[in-house]
Amino acid sequence: MSFAFFLAGFGTFALIYDVQPLLPEFPADFGVAPATASLALSLTTIMLAASMLVVGRVSEMVNRRNLMSASVIVASAIGVCSAFAPGWHVFLLLRALMGLALGGLPAVALAYLSDNVPSEKVHGTVGLYIAGTAFGGMAGRLLSGFMTGHLGWRQTSGVVGAICLVAGVLFYFTLPRNDRRHAATPRGELGLGALSLDSLGALARRFAAQWRDPLLPKLFIQGGVLMGCFVVTYNYLCFRLRQAPFNYSEARVSLIFLLFVFGMVASPMCGRLVQRVGVANVLRATLLCYTAGALVSIPDTLATVLAGATLITIGFFAGHATAGAWVNQRAGAGKAIASAQYLTVYYIGASLLGWSGGYAWQYLHWAGVAALVFACSLAAVRLVPAQPKKAD
Numbered sequence: 001m002s003f004a005f006f007l008a009g010f011g012t013f014a015l016i017y018d019v020q021p022l023l024p025e026f027p028a029d030f031g032v033a034p035a036t037a038s039l040a041l042s043l044t045t046i047m048l049a050a051s052m053l054v055v056g057r058v059s060e061m062v063n064r065r066n067l068m069s070a071s072v073i074v075a076s077a078i079g080v081c082s083a084f085a086p087g088w089h090v091f092l093l094l095r096a097l098m099g100l101a102l103g104g105l106p107a108v109a110l111a112y113l114s115d116n117v118p119s120e121k122v123h124g125t126v127g128l129y130i131a132g133t134a135f136g137g138m139a140g141r142l143l144s145g146f147m148t149g150h151l152g153w154r155q156t157s158g159v160v161g162a163i164c165l166v167a168g169v170l171f172y173f174t175l176p177r178n179d180r181r182h183a184a185t186p187r188g189e190l191g192l193g194a195l196s197l198d199s200l201g202a203l204a205r206r207f208a209a210q211w212r213d214p215l216l217p218k219l220f221i222q223g224g225v226l227m228g229c230f231v232v233t234y235n236y237l238c239f240r241l242r243q244a245p246f247n248y249s250e251a252r253v254s255l256i257f258l259l260f261v262f263g264m265v266a267s268p269m270c271g272r273l274v275q276r277v278g279v280a281n282v283l284r285a286t287l288l289c290y291t292a293g294a295l296v297s298i299p300d301t302l303a304t305v306l307a308g309a310t311l312i313t314i315g316f317f318a319g320h321a322t323a324g325a326w327v328n329q330r331a332g333a334g335k336a337i338a339s340a341q342y343l344t345v346y347y348i349g350a351s352l353l354g355w356s357g358g359y360a361w362q363y364l365h366w367a368g369v370a371a372l373v374f375a376c377s378l379a380a381v382r383l384v385p386a387q388p389k390k391a392d
Contacts (some may be wrong), residue, residue, distance in 0.1 A: 005175075010139060015072075018141060018143065020144075021141050030087075032088060034239060034362055038235055043351070048103055050099075055340060068104050077165060080162055082095065082157050084158075108336070111328065134263050145255075148251075213330070214385075218383050222283065222383065223323050225376050226316055226346070228349030229290055230312060233373055234309075259313045266317050267317040270322050281387065287377045295374065323342070324342060327339060353376065
């Protein structure tokens with residue numbers, strides 16, 4: 001199962017984020033502003049968020065293995081098509097459709113793993129899954145950055161899409177067929193007829209009930225802040241390192257994504273830290289990594305840029321692993337919908353901050369981006385829920 005989810009995580013996150021190191025290319029190629037160029041990523045993530053609102057329900061009615069596999073395969077095919085987009089608006093449309101298709105994996109993966117892994121190992125297992133997605137995101141970015149300098153961004157998009165298509169097919173054949181659902185809907189209620197007005201009303205009530213929970217909404221917002229600040233950091237680091245005083249090439253800028261290795265190491269450690277100091281304290285510490293990283297990254301030296309980005313990277317992967325696992329444990333039988341809601345807010349945060357950060361960059365350059373990350377993460381620290389009792 002670990003290898004299967006490694007493949008799925010690689011395919012999904014390589015498709016989403018291979019465009020990130022390409023963002024500085026779009027203003028010159030299409031004549032758009034940096035904030036507009038960031039829509040190539042923001043539209044994908046906002047449509048991914050919208051998709052997961054539906055997939056959270058559909059995952060309870062269909063074979064989750066088939067749903068996750070189809071998600072990666074269809075999105076990969078769209079990625080290949082994006083290489084042939086005749087203009088900016090068609091390219092954005094394809095990126096949006098890719099986001100819709102990709103909703104099947106991230107909306108289901110955390111709940112699937114929670115259902116198929118012992119509860120005492122949930123934090124560690126989710127951390128390992130996120131480490132796998134980190135590798136996919138890192139590999140997609142690195143591959144994209146290195147290939148663009150030699151082939152151009154269109155050929156790069158096509159190659160990445162083809163590689164992810166192979167990963168999606170392999171995921172389907174390597175994921176075990178058995179799926180233990182802790183709160184399965186009776187088989188007689190799993191048909192498409194379940195999507196009636198009454199069913200949709202019940203679904204809306206379940207969504208609303210989770211927003212009335214004293215803890216879950218705060219965790220949803222944490223996910224949005226963690227992801228949004230992370231995306232805005234790397235979006236505009238790509239612009240920053242391409243300009244004076246650095247003036248690095250596409251390939252050299254893409255090396256910044258090797259910092260994800262620190263996140264891959266930090267993420268699985270969260271399970272042990274949670275057991276020792278408590279989940280709330282771990283989540284609070286990850287957000288403070290953001291505030292420190294934003295301040296450290298301000299000076300125009302490579303050492304401070306790398307140090308600040310490293311702190312933010314560790315904060316993101318450790319924070320996401322902690323908050324994601326906490327959501328699933330808190331939600332109990334409603335973990336599929338809770339996971340979908342958490343990830344919906346998570347990707348809304350990525351879309352909104354990724355796009356709005358373009359204006360911070362346009363008017364205040366890196367100081368504006370750092371201030372945005374600092375302010376959002378500091379505000380999120382105050383929203384961290386209290387340490388839960390054993391029952392939570």
